[in-house]
Amino acid sequence: MKAYERFLKYVSVWTTSDETSETVPSTERQFDLGRLLVQELKDIGVEKVELNDMCYLYAEIPATPGYEDQPAIGLIAHMDTVMDFSGKDIHPQIIENYNGEDVKLGDSGRVLSVKEFPHLKNMKGRTLITTDGTTLLGADDKAGIAEIITVADEILKEDIPHGKICIGFTPDEEIARGAKHFDVERFGADFAYTLDGDIEGEIQFENFNASTAYFTIHGVNVHTGSAKDILVNSQLIGMEIQSMLPDERPETTEGYEGFFHLMAFNGNTEKTQMRYLVREHNSEKFKKRHETLRRIQEEMNKKYGEGTVELEIVESYYNMREKIEPCMHLVDTARKAIEKAGLTPDVSPVRGGTDGARLSFKGLPCPNLGTGGSAFHGPFEHITVEGMDLVVGIVRDILKSYAAYKEK
8 A cells, every 4th residue: 555545544534632631642533543553553464563541652563583683763653633723524635647836725715826835846747635725634744654654564565674663653742742651661762763744855853942931911901981090901911022022933034043923812901811932943042032031021010010921931842953963873864865765855954843852852862754745734735645655765765774784
């Protein structure tokens, strides 16, 4: 079975996670895909498969006899989809021999535009998979899952020599909890790759340091008829806070540039709550962003009275570069496999985070590879059949390289 065929089956399973939930996993529906994957792995001949009560799936393909001393390599992807856009009742469009032009997304009124996504021109002649405009596609990260299982299937069917291969599928990655309960010791890999990136040929071993900042603003609400010098509108204070931040937002930054991203603004005169994503690659600049927020809180409380503005900063994950640099063979091996596939490696920083970042800090060095998809988290998400096939070939070559690996 081709990777895209598996992918089309997986996207039919609703697996959206829920950041408001306190359960693990955050949504019971993620087990629906987990159970399906357990059976698929068993069907292709993987004997050691476990889905635990927190919806973490662990599987192992023992080393080929004589290759037991080679590095154990892990392959990891996540089962959930993001809350930002509907992941229920997904109906993909499959466009064979794509002409490289704009694509109408069903009857939604949305158009996948070459102007907005110029790389589409490079996909001319391929089989393009898109949404119908009413949901996301789920390539983030069901494409990664499909590619991993396809690689495992081919390795076993073709009896390709290999060291131990460890497979892990996690829940709740999209709400920054995917690696929280991941048992690195149970997983059993020496090194790993997450398949959770964009276009094929991508290698990522740097990511943002990340935190979430929560402002709670307390106002004073009285009747507008007698409000003079009494009423304090918490919403206006929130707007003032936003105006005090530098113009460093996702839509105005790129590469290594960090940002403040206002994710939510909810309130009324009496009380307003604001939620910011704070991102920065450099650790010192990351600290300075937190200092900026605390300074704003202090200034607002001096102006409007102590206790008017509360601030909580919750750190989420950190730049994995420091954990990958001692084992750059992971990047070099992936680079060679990508070149062998006829692609130019795109070694670039992640403007986000992956399970691999957290796992690297838990002792499992884990760079990220592209899956062949693009425009994740919304109705313009798309992927190609050929891109997925290239990723399968890249991962196969990585595993073959580690079967012959000699530590320098």
